[in-house]
Amino acid sequence: MSASSTAPSAPPLAPPRSPRMTGRQKLVLFLLLGAQFMIAVDFSILNVALPAVGEGLGFSLAHLQWIATSFALAAAGFTLLFGRVADILGRKRLFVGGMVVLALSSALGGLATTPGVLLTARVLQGLATAAVTPAGLALLTTAFKEGPLRERALGLNGALMSAGFTAGAILGGLLTDLLSWRWAFFINVPVAALVIALAPSVITDSRPAVRAKLDVPGAVTVTGGLLLLVFGLTQAGETGWTTPSTLVALLAGAALLAAFLFVESRAAAPLVPVHILKRRSVVWGNVTGLIAFVTETSLVFLLTLYLQEVLGYSPLATGLAFGVLGVGTVAGGMLGGRAIGRFGTRRTIVLGGVVQAAATLSLVALGSSGGWIVLLLTATFIGGVGNMLMIVGFMVTATSGLPDEEQGLATGLATMTQQVGITLGIPVMSAVVTARTGTATGPDAVLSGVSAAVLVNSVIVLAGALLAGAFLGRRGTRASAG
Known part of the structure; x- marks a missing residue:
């Protein structure tokens, strides 16, 4: 018998352990995610309170929408610029400065006594959002190296941001009913103050070694x-x-x-190097993000019409109903990093899009009786999971393969995509509803319009996910692998 046949076999190699976050990374994550969650809440916290704000300050019905529009204009218009400014001046400096502006503008909005002062506060809040969001995302991506930890961090970030939109609707209804619409502004002040106090000692700044020109x-x-x-x-x-x-x-x-x-x-x-725009991952990652935000935020608008105009729900009950969607998005965000680690971003995006499209399509069956709320809650939970898989895939794809000095630019593009998507979805779906209903009014007309728009919504998300899956490269880094 040979020596090789009697020698004990080597023990099997243990599977490599998944890297773990350090205590400092967990603190950085907590701080940055808290700020991003607050920013997301600001997008929707005033939606259910708009009638109360208009009554309190004397806004006419025609001008009421400018409370939301003034914020969206500033937030979407200046995001890409501030993303590049963060690369030049320092992400931490812009992040902290933006939080200071957010705290002061929130206090101004809560104390406003005229429409002009309130709109000024909303513009300043939008500018603060345009500064804080890309700077915070760039600090997040540079705090975690490309790989599982960054994917996990971006998954949690996406989950909390999406949950923030839902939480804003619920919180806005609660604060308006129990206290006053002014607390939709005041609630930001202590949170921003805490971030401002902790950020200088917790966050490590990052910016290019050579300062570029604007x-x-x-x-x-x-x-x-x-x-x-x-x-x-x-x-x-x-x-x-x-x-x-x-x-x-x-x-x-x-x-x-x-x-x-x-x-x-x-x-x-x-401001945006041409070679960035030629990267397939950047282009199609952002297309995925645009589709994800256009469809899910506009679906919330459509279902708000359904719940209030067809089923007769109050604003507060409507906000609470969307809590199930919030749970779904949190679940999807927590699964997103694992899904990408196992399947790659390309397959995760396609899987998320198919799940979201199927769940959305089922809502075409909604009727005018109260029992249909079960379908709505089930479909929004499942659709929220799918939507968040797309969003996490979008964030990882759009920011991967780029050096640290271009992370502010990449996250600025991603944030701009998100905010334009949020703004684009509602007008498009509103136009579909109007085209379907014409001059007809009443619950049956609203239901018909909502059903048509839901069908269009489902087709858009499915087409977007499949196109992104087709054009994203099959080879390359793990972030773009499929």
């Missing part, structure tokens, strides 16, 4: 283009897609964005 022509064209685009989309939802103000704003916005691409191709220090 591309002023690029900044002017992209900011102006986004402002006009968001304004045009808002006008479309209010006055229709063919009115002169809508068409002029959309065409001018498109022209400025085209000029931005021309400027960037010739700039010495472009």
